[in-house]
Structures are given as C-alpha cells and as structure tokens.
Amino acid sequence: MNNYIDQLSIDCVVFGYQSKTLKVLITKIINIDNCYALPGGFILQNEDIDIAARRILNERTSLDHIYLDQFKAFGKNNRRDQRFIQQVMENQIWNTNQSGIKIDLNWLDKRFVSLGYYALVDIENVVLRKSEIDESVDWVDLDKVPQLIFDHNEIISEALVELREKFDKKLIGFNLLPSIFTMRDLQELYEVVYDTPFARNNFQKKILDLNVLERLEKKYTGAANKAPYLYRFIK
Amino acid sequence: MNNYIDQLSIDCVVFGYQSKTLKVLITKIINIDNCYALPGGFILQNEDIDIAARRILNERTSLDHIYLDQFKAFGKNNRRDQRFIQQVMENQIWNTNQSGIKIDLNWLDKRFVSLGYYALVDIENVVLRKSEIDESVDWVDLDKVPQLIFDHNEIISEALVELREKFDKKLIGFNLLPSIFTMRDLQELYEVVYDTPFARNNFQKKILDLNVLERLEKKYTGAANKAPYLYRFIK
C-alpha cells in the first residue's frame, strides 16, 4: 500500500439534487457491519491531490468533469475511529489477499489528516459504481444521513456551510441541475439550499439580469397552465 | 525526524499592517544562499494541525492568540523544489548534528502536501524570533516579496484572495489593528486591503451601524484640527 502518501486521505461530500431535496453520496463499507462513510480514498505518490479526488469520485460516479472544491483539511490529533479500524484489520476480507497471504494493514492504524472536498453533480448524469471497498454507494437525503465513520458527519456539515457561502456568489448551483431547466427548477433549488422561500417575480428578474442564461423553447408538460421557458446556463 | 507526519507540511501567510501597507512575514532559510520562505513547519504525530500552525507561528511571532484560517491545501504532484532541497541536504549545518553525526534528510526529498494558513496579527504585538531553521524573520511589504521557495508566492496570492473575501463579511480586519484605533485608521486599512478608496461619511455610517465598536475618548495628537474619537472592537 506504500503507493500512497502516508496518513493523508481525501473525503468527498458529493451533493446531488432531486425531488426538491439535497442528497449526498454515502458508501457502505464492504464487509463491516453497519459502517457508512463518505466516498474517500488516498493520494498516490505521483498524483495531484485534485486528481486524486477526481479519481475517487469517478470510481463512484463514473463522471469525468465534476465541479470540485477543496474546502478544508481535517486533522485533529484525535481524528481516529478505533472501533472501525479494528474491525477492518481483523476482517479476513480486508487483511488477506487473494492468495491467502496476510496483508499488513498497520498503515491504517494511524491518525489521518483528511482533505475535505465537496462536489456538485447532476444526479441524472451519475452512474453509481462501487469501488473495491464499497459494499454499496447510494444517494441519501441530506437530513437522513446515518452516523458515519470518523468525523464524516462533521465534514458534511462544514461542506454545507461552504456550499451556502459560495452558492450565490459563484453561481455554482447550475452544476446540480440538468443542462436544461425551467426558472422554477432553479428557484426551487435555491429555496432548498437556503431553506427559505423567494418571491417568484423578483427571483426571475435577478437571475435573468445576471445574463448567464440562454432562453430556449417552451416546456409543454400537459399541465393546465402556461408553459414555462426552458433555459441553459451559458459561459 | 519521524516525530512528524511524513510528506505533510504547514505554511503560514502572516499578514501585518503598518504605515498604510500590508506586510507578510518572510523567513530567510539558515545557511542557504538567498532562499526565502513562508514561516512553515511540520505536524507532530500527536498534534492537531491547527495547534501545529499555532506552534509554528508562535516560534516566529511570540504570540499566543492569533487569528488563523486554514484556507487551502497545496498538493500538486510536482510540488517540489529540487534546487532548494538539494542545497539543504548537501549543507553541513543541516545534515550533521552537534556530535558530528550525519542526519538522514531523505524524508525531505519527497513531494509534500502543504496546508496553507493565513494569520492576521497586530504588528505592534509581535516580537520577532527566529526558529532553528531561520536565518532571519522579517516583515516585507506585500508588493515587495522576493521569490520564495516552492510555491510560496502562489500561497500568498491565494491567501490574499481569501482575505479579501472574508475581510468584510466576517469583520476580521480588526485583528490587524491595535486594540484602540480611530475611524480613519480603520478606513485606511480597508482601503489598503481592497485597494480602493471609500467615502469617509458613508464608511463611518456603515461601520457604526454594525454596532461592533465601542466609542472611547478622543485622540488629541496636537494636529490643528478636530480630534477624532478612538474606538475599540467589541464582541
């Protein structure tokens, strides 16, 4: 395992948006009872940290071009999860290779500093895949995230704070939507992220005045009302 | 040296403010020709990363309570400075201990991921000290910083971007001023940080409306004009 930088890890908070709900990608650790975690991994010796994060995300989402922000390093001295690491080290699936030879897992039994990234993806574009340490990978509503290993719950909280701070200022929200969407879709996303309602008339004016949307054809859904325009994010 | 986490370092951009100028703390590396750097160091195995940053800063500033923000991790695969590391490893001061025994410095000859912190200090409170790897530690005007080792110049640039983004929003500017100051002092600081002039009347109103300043006595300087009030930052 010494291809990796020692005692340094990456954990990714992958935000998705569907059915007026913010979701995050949660993995279940393979062969360990009831242990959930953020998609994470380690940094190869000859790999940029950002590239490592993209590799780790690609393994789970199959996506190549992801909006990524490295927002904080987590490195408390007591940043350990003894219970979890113990289980991993004692588990035959983990500590034994295909040839039945014991693998030295002591490198895991140290304090790790973890680089926290958050990613924004269009949930429709994601093809979920399991990496070799995942028993499952699933979208979980942000308010239904179970207890996670290490400080992963705290990492999510801090990612959400960062997301809210950057959301409007940098117009990163479009990364959570399909490439084509209605003004209502966008407004509902903003309302979910900020957990507050916006006035429809003023929201539309504010967004259109930014001149970052291209107006496309109308969207006829069969609903008994005026059909809204579709928009695409430009530049 | 294996008290430290391998391949992980900390670099601090220490901002100070004096004579209407933003300054940063720059160290000269001991016994290496013309090599300048940010105050930096490594993380002890049993040390929080934030505590490590405070230790590294205290070694140079003698300060205990510093405004600190860990703003980004720098970890490109090519994040190396071969020329500098070579000089260190070949230098007798570095590679030989007091008893004349060779020290193994190979741990330095790897790619390091560095956690970037920036600090804001009242330059008047700083008592500069050299750590054991510093030939000197000095305040340098932000626009006169020489070429530094590794990507330290880039770290300063990015710290400045972060500083500007947080400066107003989080009212962190007071950390750069003495505990007692005039409105003019504060305005000049803002003008330096944002490199733009502010209208005196409106600046004063905006700041006072924040209700974070306590008005103290007047400051009589002997100048032939109305004496300004002094203020203290509260809460």
Add this chain to the structure above:
DNA sequence: TTATAATGTCTTTATTTTAGACAATAAAAT
C-alpha cells in the same frame, strides 16, 4: 366557451447605497 393554475413582466413601494453639504473643533497663524 369558460375556468383554473401557473408564467412573464410591468409598476409601485420600500430600503439601501452613494453623494453632497455643513457645523463643530483643535491648534496654528495673524
């Protein structure tokens, strides 16, 4: 043809920001 629910946009009102004005004042100059 009418009713309904949502949409797009305009107008009005309220709030905030910016600009202008001026009296107050500390000390030097007269």
Add this chain to the structure above:
DNA sequence: ATTTTATTGTCTAAAATAAAGACATTATAA
C-alpha cells in the same frame, strides 16, 4: 483675541437596488 486651516461627525438629498403588488398571458381541463 481672532482668524484660518484641516479634519471630523453627522445630517439631508439623490440615486440605485430590492421587495411587494398587480395583471395580462396561456396551456389545458371542465
């Protein structure tokens, strides 16, 4: 002692921005 000068503190007016209200439009069901 009075005037002058350079700031300072604060008020008011104007401009810009944001929030609230109003209403015609329209896609489909009744």
